[in-house]
Amino acid sequence: MEPGGATGGATLKDLRSEDKLKIGNLLRELARAQREGQQATRERSQIAARLQAMRSQNDLIEAAELRGKFRHSLQLLKAYQERIGHNAEPPPAAESIAEPPGAGAADEVISTLPAPPLDPAQGPARARPAEMPAGSLKKGA
Numbered sequence: 001m002e003p004g005g006a007t008g009g010a011t012l013k014d015l016r017s018e019d020k021l022k023i024g025n026l027l028r029e030l031a032r033a034q035r036e037g038q039q040a041t042r043e044r045s046q047i048a049a050r051l052q053a054m055r056s057q058n059d060l061i062e063a064a065e066l067r068g069k070f071r072h073s074l075q076l077l078k079a080y081q082e083r084i085g086h087n088a089e090p091p092p093a094a095e096s097i098a099e100p101p102g103a104g105a106a107d108e109v110i111s112t113l114p115a116p117p118l119d120p121a122q123g124p125a126r127a128r129p130a131e132m133p134a135g136s137l138k139k140g141a
Contacts, residue, residue: 012020 012023015023
């Protein structure tokens, strides 16, 4: 059998010069396409590696931002708790939350009145204004 195969033994030598040029151009185009394909594969690998690095960097940045926001939230929470803690402390003994300002004046007035009688039979006779301390009842007041 001849090197041309089953087609009847045609070789490159048997082709016209135009066909030889076409085949040469096709082979050059094939070689160029293979080189470009290999270059594209390398570039794709590089881009994938850069993308992965950027994603990792982005994850680190987001984690740092979240830690910062969390720290800030904790500081706000601590400040709020301290403020609540200061407001929740019992007032000094001289002050009372239940008594509005000026309520102590009623206690002063009551302490100037004479004590009620122990015996109900002595009731009205004992609580006369003449027995009250001087100045406890003022006209026009």
